[in-house]
Amino acid sequence: xxxxxxxxxxxxxxxxxxxxxxxxxxxxxxxxxxxxxxxxxxxxxxxxxxxxxxxxxxxxxxxxxxxxxxxxxxxxxxxxxxxxxxxxxxxxxxxxxxxxxxxxxxxxxxxxxxxxxxxxxxxxxxxxxxxxxxxxxxxxxxxxxxxxxxxxxxxxxxxxxxxxxxxxxxxxxxxxxxxxxxxxxxxxxxxxxxxxxxxxxxxxxxxxxxxxxxxxxxxxxxxxxxxxxxxxxxxxxxxxxxxxxxxxxxxxxxxxxxxxxxxxxxxxxxxxxxxxxxxxxxxxxxxxxxxxxxxxxxxxxxxxxxxxxxxxxxxxxxxxxxxxxxxxxxxxxxxxxxxxxxxxxxxxxxxxxxxxxxxxxxxx
Amino acid sequence: xxxxxxxxxxxxxxxxxxxxxxxxxxxxxxxxxxxxxxxxxxxxxxxxxxxxxxxxxxxxxxxxxxxxxxxxxxxxxxxxxxxxxxxxxxxxxxxxxxxxxxxxxxxxxxxxxxxxxxxxxxxxxxxxxxxxxxxxxxxxxxxxxxxxxxxxxxxxxxxxxxxxxxxxxxxxxxxxxxxxxxxxxxxxxxxxxxxxxxxxxxxxxxxxxxxxxxxxxxxxxxxxxxxxxxxxxxxxxxxxxxxxxxxxxxxxxxxxxxxxxxxxxxxxxxxxxxxxxxxxxxxxxxxxxxxxxxxxxxxxxxxxxxxxx
Numbered sequence: 001x002x003x004x005x006x007x008x009x010x011x012x013x014x015x016x017x018x019x020x021x022x023x024x025x026x027x028x029x030x031x032x033x034x035x036x037x038x039x040x041x042x043x044x045x046x047x048x049x050x051x052x053x054x055x056x057x058x059x060x061x062x063x064x065x066x067x068x069x070x071x072x073x074x075x076x077x078x079x080x081x082x083x084x085x086x087x088x089x090x091x092x093x094x095x096x097x098x099x100x101x102x103x104x105x106x107x108x109x110x111x112x113x114x115x116x117x118x119x120x121x122x123x124x125x126x127x128x129x130x131x132x133x134x135x136x137x138x139x140x141x142x143x144x145x146x147x148x149x150x151x152x153x154x155x156x157x158x159x160x161x162x163x164x165x166x167x168x169x170x171x172x173x174x175x176x177x178x179x180x181x182x183x184x185x186x187x188x189x190x191x192x193x194x195x196x197x198x199x200x201x202x203x204x205x206x207x208x209x210x211x212x213x214x215x216x217x218x219x220x221x222x223x224x225x226x227x228x229x230x231x232x233x234x235x236x237x238x239x240x241x242x243x244x245x246x247x248x249x250x251x252x253x254x255x256x257x258x259x260x261x262x263x264x265x266x267x268x269x270x271x272x273x274x275x276x277x278x279x280x281x282x283x284x285x286x287x288x289x290x291x292x293x294x295x296x297x298x299x300x301x302x303x304x305x306x307x308x309x310x311x312x313x314x315x316x317x318x319x320x321x322x323x324x325x326x327x328x329x330x331x332x333x334x335x336x337x338x339x340x341x342x343x344x345x346x347x348x349x350x351x352x353x354x355x356x357x358x359x360x361x362x363x364x
Numbered sequence: 365x366x367x368x369x370x371x372x373x374x375x376x377x378x379x380x381x382x383x384x385x386x387x388x389x390x391x392x393x394x395x396x397x398x399x400x401x402x403x404x405x406x407x408x409x410x411x412x413x414x415x416x417x418x419x420x421x422x423x424x425x426x427x428x429x430x431x432x433x434x435x436x437x438x439x440x441x442x443x444x445x446x447x448x449x450x451x452x453x454x455x456x457x458x459x460x461x462x463x464x465x466x467x468x469x470x471x472x473x474x475x476x477x478x479x480x481x482x483x484x485x486x487x488x489x490x491x492x493x494x495x496x497x498x499x500x501x502x503x504x505x506x507x508x509x510x511x512x513x514x515x516x517x518x519x520x521x522x523x524x525x526x527x528x529x530x531x532x533x534x535x536x537x538x539x540x541x542x543x544x545x546x547x548x549x550x551x552x553x554x555x556x557x558x559x560x561x562x563x564x565x566x567x568x569x570x571x572x573x574x575x576x577x578x579x580x581x582x583x584x585x586x587x588x589x590x591x592x593x594x595x596x597x598x599x600x601x602x603x604x605x606x607x608x609x610x611x612x613x614x615x616x617x618x619x620x621x622x623x624x625x626x627x628x629x630x631x632x633x634x635x636x637x638x639x640x641x642x643x644x645x646x647x648x649x650x651x652x653x654x655x656x657x658x659x660x661x662x663x664x665x666x667x668x669x670x671x672x673x
Binding site: 088143145159160163286326328330331332341345 | 403446450456462464468475587594633640643648652
């Protein structure tokens with residue numbers, strides 16, 4: 001038996017949409033098998049993981065709160081990946097955005113003004129954008145691989161945050177806990193209802209997705225991104241600068257990740273801590289691919305990934321399963337999805353070794 | 365004599381910091397020479413680390429630990445090989461996915477080993493030789509994986525540039541179409557190269573949990589897989605240059621801590637940043653010299669092969 005790839009005359013649009021569905025189903029099947037190995041009833045495991053979070057009001061709120069940063073980051077990453085630019089340092093840009101925006105409530109805790117929050121968001125945006133620009137500049141100027149530099153900068157950012165909250169930015173009244181002061185109400189995202197965890201910051205995600213969707217479809221920059229990714233030579237002949245596109249998508253995706261970072265600390269957490277993200281920057285890579293690198297698809301995919309986080313927390317409490325099962329699920333989903341994506345450009349044919357396939361001539 | 369002791373201590377710690385990078389790097393070098401870019405190095409090292417720890421802890425034998433570390437890395441390379449070779453999947457994206465999968469799997473399977481004492485690889489001890497001051501301990505007093513790393517570099521260097529099979533492997537990496545037309549089995553060569561890379565990455569991870577710090581902690585690879593990837597570029601795909609790169613990096617990683625020990629007052633976080641910043645600096649410097657890179661970069665690196673029909 002041999003597996004052959006037969007190129008399709010044109011990429012299959014149907015398969016592009018079906019592939020995430022197939023991958024999700026396969027991941028669930030493997031998940032069920034995994035539960036069996038771990039000694040958990042598979043039906044109950046899958047229910048706790050993927051259905052229970054959808055049955056209560058509070059957990060639906062939590063789903064949106066977790067999906068928002070994922071979607072915000074993934075929209076920016078999708079622009080990068082579309083342009084064949086590999087920003088995998090979103091976790092670092094997220095962290096730097098959070099640090100820059102938090103400078104105001106940490107250094108000026110007594111400043112109470114309506115200007116505080118907008119200024120924090122702006123600083124987060126700028127911080128993320130500048131941090132994202134570094135790998136782009138190193139790539140354009142020196143040809144250094146953006147994959148490696150953006151990832152290295154993530155480790156640097158995480159260590160910087162760690163140093164800040166254990167050192168100069170530690171709350172003196174925290175009894176040596178590594179955390180900053182709690183942000184005042186002027187520096188906190190307003191919530192949508194009294195006592196709710198649903199803050200207005202979640203709206204940045206659909207807003208960014210909508211803007212990205214419109215700009216990708218109708219603007220010259222959007223066209224440049226798509227051409228550069230699909231046919232770099234054609235892009236050069238049409239006068240688009242590959243370097244400018246690289247810098248552009250890195251700055252935009254860095255800015256969105258930075259915004260997600262400051263919204264997360266100002267909205268969901270309320271202070272800086274050594275760990276402010278359960279790997280959102282990396283999970284957003286999965287979100288971008290599951291969402292077909294399409295801004296609107298990403299909104300749906302972000303909910304799916306948020307569900308795995310939430311289900312993981314539930315499984316930890318009710319089934320005693322490790323939270324790391326979630327990371328395994330997320331990785332599996334992406335691996336399987338990328339395998340299924342082969343079906344977009346190719347048909348798969350199995351044939352016995354050494355025998356020419358029937359119908360070869362008729363296909364031409 | 366005190367100075368000798370310090371020098372010996374520094375060299376010994378540099379060796380422990382460099383060996384995992386060298387092991388993972390030499391495997392990746394072979395895979396990339398065959399045209400496959402495996403960004404899943406970090407994930408394969410992570411499962412190697414937990415596999416090695418588990419193998420040694422459960423059987424009480426560090427030899428089993430070494431074998432199981434290599435096997436764990438190799439096992440994780442199987443889905444990657446199938447996807448990027450047989451299904452022509454995007455190598456960058458699939459490699460990233462493999463890292464996420466490997467880190468998740470290692471964290472999950474390693475959970476029961478957190479806080480358990482591990483076994484440490486025994487060091488060679490040859491009466492008369494190992495006790496020679498400075499040199500004896502450094503040359504004749506290492507553990508098996510250190511010697512294996514150098515043997516691998518020598519063997520790979522010989523294989524790639526002195527054997528027919530090595531020539532075939534490089535041909536597959538430089539032009540898979542020509543290689544295919546010459547009758548070289550492109551898929552089989554790439555499978556072998558990727559599995560070898562996975563096994564080496566697993567050994568590199570195993571070194572971390574069997575020798576560097578004989579215990580298992582989550583994320584103990586700490587980006588070493590990515591640094592090893594950068595080192596392969598630094599080495600411009602030449603095995604012996606990889607040794608230089610790995611030991612240079614080992615020195616950077618370690619010298620910060622020795623500086624701290626000597627009373628230089630810097631926060632530990634900034635010292636931990638050094639290897640990552642050094643990686644960026646090295647990438648910038650090496651990437652500027654386009655001629656050297658172009659001469660050795662496998663021309664088909666990262667490109668999937670689908671035979672024409």
